[in-house]
Amino acid sequence: MNEALKEANKARAKLESPIGVVIVHDGEIIARGHNTREAEQSALGHAEINAIRKACKKLGSWRLCDCEIYVTLEPCAMCAGAIIQARIDRLFFGAKDSKAGAAGSVIDLFAGAKFNHQVEVCSGVLEKECSSILSEFFAELRLIKKSEKS
Secondary structure: OOHHHHHHHHHHHHOOOOOEEEEEOOOOOEEEEOHHHHHHHHOOOOHHHHHHHHHHHHHHOOOOOOOEEEEEEEOOHHHHHHHOOOOEEEEEEEOOOOOOOOOOOOOEOOOOOOOOOEEEEEEEHHHHHHHHHHHHHHHHHHHHHHHOOO
């Protein structure tokens, strides 16, 4: 998760929502990603989508069997669906997302679903650190916007 936090800090430096991801296969990081929605002006620029795309290219397959994904924030419904569709075995995430989380906070696409692939989920990994980077970023962003109005 520390590597995912590094990715979140890359996003933060670009004034993107500081969410980071790494995908691991056989104990090795094969892909990294962070949010790029602002830079790309695309709703699809989520950290998970970016990392999944890179991992598929690295492995030469859309199936990411035997992979784990580490995400600093609970995935949204789109990203949860992508994780399931990519056949990722395990999801580890840090902070819960009470507004859009699809691993238990708003909805749980992973629990009891009748999808053809089941993902093992572990939440709360470095939760304090993952939550802090988000709350600090949005507090800083509010200050920036406030000073721009002055």
